[in-house]
Amino acid sequence: NDLLMAAGTALVLIFADPMVGVFSDIGRRTNVPSFYVSFILAPLASNLSEVIAAYAYAQKKTMKTMTISLSTLEGAACMNNTFCLCIFLVIIYVKSLVWTFSAETVAILHDGVGG
Secondary structure (H helix, E strand, C coil): CCCHHHHHHHHHHHHHHHHHHHHHHHHHHHCCHHHHHHHHHHHHCHHHHHHHHHHHHCCCCCCCHHHHHHHHHHHHHHHHHHHHHHHHHHHHHCCCCCCCCHHHHHHHHHHHHHC
16 A cells, blocks of 8 residues: 555656646647646646546436536545645745735635535
8 A cells, every 4th residue: 555655656756747847838839828727727637537437427317426426526626625725825834924814714714624
């Protein structure tokens, strides 16, 4: 199990930088602003397995499989948003940046926890 985790981490480290270059090149060649590449294309690519699994479940068109499909996508979205928020808050803390959005942050954390 530890070996698989190490192998997965190594693959991410090997392919992350070239993938950023590919996304930048796609945006430049198609004249798509980097904002859209960063916030639409990159998350779709990184979560493609969840999207394909949800689509496969949704194709069966039963109440149970539709519920599984939506739960899969909602779970992926929650995990990604929580992970990105944590990274963002750690950067703010480490760099000692001024933070004036406490009410917004508390609201996001409240919603993220399921309140």
